[in-house]
Structures are given as C-alpha cells and as structure tokens.
Amino acid sequence: MKKKQKIAQRHKISFKLNSKDVSCDVKASAVLMDVIRDVLELKGTKPGCREGECGACTVLINGSPINSCLFLAINAEGKKITTIEGLTKEDGSLDIVQHELVQHGAVQCGFCTSGMAMSIKGLMNQHEKSNRGAGKNKKGQPSREEIKKHLEGNLCRCTGYVKIIDATEKLFVKEK
Amino acid sequence: MDFKITSPKNKAGLLKAMQEGKNFRFGAGYTDLLMELKKQEETSFTIINLAQLNDKTFTEINTISGGLRIGSLATAAEIVNDKFITQHFPALQEAAHSLASSQIREVATIGGNLCTASPSGDMACALMALEAQCEILSANGKTRTVPISGFFTGPRKTVLQKKEVLRSVLVPLLEKNRKLHSGFIKVGTRRSMECSVVSLAYHIHLDRNDSIVHAGVAIGASAPTIRFAKTACDLISGNNLKTISQKDKEEFAAKVVSYASPITDIRATAWYRKEVLFNISKSIFE
Structure with a gap:
C-alpha cells in the first residue's frame, strides 16, 4: 500500500x-x-x-x-x-536604545518592546547609513512625524506611544 | 502550512525551474503570499523562490536611455530611497513610502505589488500614472513588453501566462529637467498599514510657464483594476496648472470619477469612494 x-x-x-x-x-x-x-x-x-x-x-x-x-x-x-x-552587549549592559526606553518609562507590559527596540535600532542604522559620506548634506535628526512614520508597523496597546517617541527622539539628539 | 520550494540562484536556474515546473507560483517578498499560504495545510503547487535570485535585470534599478529600468525584485524601501526616482518620479516614491510599514517595505517588491494585481496596489497605481512598460520573461528565455495599461485583466489577474515571470518595469522619462507636478494621494481609514479606500497617482509635466504638456493620472481601489484616466488627462492638457478654472477642475474630477466603478465593502461604500475620488482629483491643482 x-x-x-x-x-x-x-x-x-x-x-x-x-x-x-x-x-x-x-x-x-x-x-x-x-x-x-x-x-x-x-x-x-x-x-x-x-x-x-x-x-x-x-x-x-x-x-x-x-x-x-x-x-x-x-x-x-x-x-x-x-x-x-x-x-545587549556581551557584558550584559544595555544598548543605547534599550537604555533610553527604560529611562523614559516607555515600557509597560513589555510585549511590544523587543520589536519596538529593533525597529528603533533599524531607524538609527538607516540614518547612519544615509549620512555616511554625505558630507554637508547630512540629514538632521528625524522629526517626530518621521519617527512615527518609521514606527507605524509596531503596535503598542499600553503606552500610547508618546514615551516611545520621546525616547527615540532623545537617541538622535545624543547621536549628534 | 507546508509546501515545496525551489530557489534558483541565477537566470538559467530560473528558466529551468519554469520549464520543468508543472504547477508553480512565484514568491519574492512573501508579505502577501505567506498570508495566503498560512490558511492552507498543504499546497498543490511548488513555489519558485525569487528571493535568492542573483540577476541584475531582476534586482537592480538602472537608468537607461529614455527612462529607468526597475527590476521586479527591487523592494519598496529601495524605491523610497532611490534619488533618481525621488527626483524624476515623485508619484512612485510617495506610493512606495505610503505602502504598509517600514518592516514590510524592506521586503515587499515592486514586482509583487504588480503581479498580485490588487485594485488598490500602491506602487502599481503610480506606475500606471507613469505609463510604465512591463518586461516579461518567458521560460524559453524570450522577453515581451506590455504597456501597464494592458497588464491587469481583473482583480488578482494579469496578462502573465503560465510560464512567464515579470522581470522588470520600464518607466519612461519624457524629458529631463522638465518641471513636474507629481504625487500620490491615498485615503484610508487609518494612517498606518493602510489598504486604501481610494488612491490617486498623478504625474504632470509642465513647461516654463506652468502649462500642462503631458498628464498621467491613475486611480486605485475604485474599479476591478487600477485604471488610467485617459480622457481626464486629455482634458487638462494645454491648461495652465496655476490658473486652471474651477469649472475645468470639476470637469477633470468628473472625468476621473467616470473611470471608477467601486464596490461597497468593509472599508467604505461605493458612494463614499466616488465622493472622495472627486474631491482628491480636484485637490491636485491646489
């Protein structure tokens, strides 16, 4: 059979x-x-x-x-x-993205947080990439609207996003 | 969910898979296809995985004489970040930027957006306004070119034959340094991850005095396929963009709406779609 x-x-x-x-x-x-x-x-x-x-x-x-x-x-x-x-770094210390999310109290239940952190890291990578060798035409820090646009694929049902966006904004201020 | 998959690495491998395959479908970004496959336990077809294909005609965006060739595997993110597209084809750049989310834009391809033939395809709508040509590769290695106005034959249906694959799209560049009025308007019920209620792409060439030399206008989510509003484009040709009369704007909008035969569904009623389409058509002059 x-x-x-x-x-x-x-x-x-x-x-x-x-x-x-x-x-x-x-x-x-x-x-x-x-x-x-x-x-x-x-x-x-x-x-x-x-x-x-x-x-x-x-x-x-x-x-x-x-x-x-x-x-x-x-x-x-x-x-x-x-x-x-x-x-997270080898010694267990937090990445700058994780650090800012914590500092801003941008975490509540935490389920969206790892995805959110990866998305924010992705935005930082893209920003850095487009500014590499850009000389004078360097892009400034992204506006709140641009941050929101980038994070549109990450849902959070707890925080209302404000603190997540605050934390992201801060990252780019630091970057400068 | 379970399926067979074959991942050709080059064009020869792809042609071989297409010749030998009896029942197959193509996968590239999988943002649409996987959703469909997840509903099925087992599929009767093999998937030809284009994601590992290393062939420049499929993957690259290149300027050629007379325009731009975009490989069907170019992602929405690559289109958003392409400087030539941003400068010469803003409608396409905006459409790609409005699509889904940043995570989806990283993997979703322009070829997938066309071949899935959704009436609300964002990049497809922009390409219609840009009067692009679809370059189709057949299993026997031959290519044929189809104007995008003839590419869609119904919802989720295209002219692609069984042993054919969309290789690239050709976007004509009428004249370099021509003044442009070009963009993409998408109306939805929310701002993110949105499938449009209606969409409109416009690509208008102007002379030095803002007279309309050539216009391309296409509508999405308004008919069984994306449509090119030819009579509306003809109507405004020769008019001045800055001083076009209210009457002409309304006549233009009415002509655009005449191409719409929308449906009522969960997102909007047919009546609402037509109203919105009329208003956004008028708004492109403001």
Missing part, C-alpha cells in the same frame, strides 16, 4: 545570528520567527499577530527591520540577523 506522501522538504541554512555563525535544518515553510524561538531558543522575539501587522517579531536583517513572522527562514541564508538578545 502506498503511503500518502508528505512534503516535508528540509533545507539546511546557515546565517549569522547576533554575530555568531549558526546553521540548522528547517522546513521550507518555516518562518524565521519560529526558527529563532523554537530551534535557536531565543525567546525575546515575540509572536504577536503572525501576519505582519503588529511588529512584535521585528528583527534586523543586514541592519534593516523586517517582520520575522513573514520571512521564510530559508531566505535568511548568508544574512546577518540581529534579535533583541544581540542588542
């Missing part, structure tokens, strides 16, 4: 996760979020809506923020991925 064929196609992938080389075996349909949480056991990346609306699962790919719930793990091949765990 012929067994019903299961698809179960497996793929071996290798990428850099928080500056460390990792490789694992994943299903074709596995999304990056599940691989990060369940295979590599880093639980800081949060599953929220699982449909790209809430941003709780935001991670950085080559420095830019993406929704890891809508990203196929196999497409992480050869890329540099940073999660909230990679933001």
Whole structure:
C-alpha cells in the first residue's frame, strides 16, 4: 500500500545570528520567527499577530527591520540577523536604545518592546547609513512625524506611544 | 502550512525551474503570499523562490536611455530611497513610502505589488500614472513588453501566462529637467498599514510657464483594476496648472470619477469612494 506522501522538504541554512555563525535544518515553510524561538531558543522575539501587522517579531536583517513572522527562514541564508538578545552587549549592559526606553518609562507590559527596540535600532542604522559620506548634506535628526512614520508597523496597546517617541527622539539628539 | 520550494540562484536556474515546473507560483517578498499560504495545510503547487535570485535585470534599478529600468525584485524601501526616482518620479516614491510599514517595505517588491494585481496596489497605481512598460520573461528565455495599461485583466489577474515571470518595469522619462507636478494621494481609514479606500497617482509635466504638456493620472481601489484616466488627462492638457478654472477642475474630477466603478465593502461604500475620488482629483491643482 502506498503511503500518502508528505512534503516535508528540509533545507539546511546557515546565517549569522547576533554575530555568531549558526546553521540548522528547517522546513521550507518555516518562518524565521519560529526558527529563532523554537530551534535557536531565543525567546525575546515575540509572536504577536503572525501576519505582519503588529511588529512584535521585528528583527534586523543586514541592519534593516523586517517582520520575522513573514520571512521564510530559508531566505535568511548568508544574512546577518540581529534579535533583541544581540542588542545587549556581551557584558550584559544595555544598548543605547534599550537604555533610553527604560529611562523614559516607555515600557509597560513589555510585549511590544523587543520589536519596538529593533525597529528603533533599524531607524538609527538607516540614518547612519544615509549620512555616511554625505558630507554637508547630512540629514538632521528625524522629526517626530518621521519617527512615527518609521514606527507605524509596531503596535503598542499600553503606552500610547508618546514615551516611545520621546525616547527615540532623545537617541538622535545624543547621536549628534 | 507546508509546501515545496525551489530557489534558483541565477537566470538559467530560473528558466529551468519554469520549464520543468508543472504547477508553480512565484514568491519574492512573501508579505502577501505567506498570508495566503498560512490558511492552507498543504499546497498543490511548488513555489519558485525569487528571493535568492542573483540577476541584475531582476534586482537592480538602472537608468537607461529614455527612462529607468526597475527590476521586479527591487523592494519598496529601495524605491523610497532611490534619488533618481525621488527626483524624476515623485508619484512612485510617495506610493512606495505610503505602502504598509517600514518592516514590510524592506521586503515587499515592486514586482509583487504588480503581479498580485490588487485594485488598490500602491506602487502599481503610480506606475500606471507613469505609463510604465512591463518586461516579461518567458521560460524559453524570450522577453515581451506590455504597456501597464494592458497588464491587469481583473482583480488578482494579469496578462502573465503560465510560464512567464515579470522581470522588470520600464518607466519612461519624457524629458529631463522638465518641471513636474507629481504625487500620490491615498485615503484610508487609518494612517498606518493602510489598504486604501481610494488612491490617486498623478504625474504632470509642465513647461516654463506652468502649462500642462503631458498628464498621467491613475486611480486605485475604485474599479476591478487600477485604471488610467485617459480622457481626464486629455482634458487638462494645454491648461495652465496655476490658473486652471474651477469649472475645468470639476470637469477633470468628473472625468476621473467616470473611470471608477467601486464596490461597497468593509472599508467604505461605493458612494463614499466616488465622493472622495472627486474631491482628491480636484485637490491636485491646489
């Protein structure tokens, strides 16, 4: 008797996760979020809506923020991925983004916070990148509107966003 | 959710996958496709994964004589940050910037926005106003070019045949250094992550005295496909952008609305869509 064929196609992938080389075996349909949480056991990346609306699962790919719930793990091949765990320094001290979020009391229940921090880090990376070698045409610090626009893919149901935006604004003042 | 996937690394691999594949679909940014696949336990088709394709005609944005060639795998974020697009095709830059969220813009591709053929596709609407050409690659290696006005055949339907893939779009640059009045208006029920209630892209070329030399206007979320409002464009040709009369503005807006056959759904009623479309059409002169 012929067994019903299961698809179960497996793929071996290798990428850099928080500056460390990792490789694992994943299903074709596995999304990056599940691989990060369940295979590599880093639980800081949060599953929220699982449909790209809430941003709780935001991670950085080559420095830019993406929704890891809508990203196929196999497409992480050869890329540099940073999660909230990679933001914290080796000695356990907080990244400047995390520090400002704490200083401003921009955290309440905390579920959105890791995604929010990664999104803000992504904005800082992009800002720095576009100012690299820009000479006199350097972009100034982003306006509150620009910060809001950048964070539109991150939902927070507790804070009302004000303190999160305050914290982000402060980061760019410091940067100068 | 489970499926088979093949990830061609170059054009030869892609053509091979297309020739050999019997039942396949393309995936690039997956922001739309994965949502659809998550609803299914198992799929009957294989996915040809374009995300790892390393072919410049698919991935790069290049100026060519007569315009700009945008590879179908260029992401919305790349379009937002492209200086040439910002300068010469503001309607497209604004449309890409208005799309979903920054996380989605990092991965969503212009090809996906076109091929998913949503009546409310933001970049697709701008490309319609810009009168772009779609460059389609067939499994036998041949390419054909289709004007975007003929690309969409219905909601979620395009002219793409089974063994074809959208390789790139060509955006014509009529004349360098021409004065422009170009933009994208999107009306939704919220500001972020919004699927438009109606949208309108306009790309108007002016002479030194602000007379309209050429106009391209397209509407989204108003009909089964994105539509180019040809008679509205013809009407304002030759008029002066700054001094166009109230009557002409209203006649223009009425012509734009004549292309709309909207539906009533969860986001808005058909009546509301038409009202909004009329008003935003008028507003492009202000």
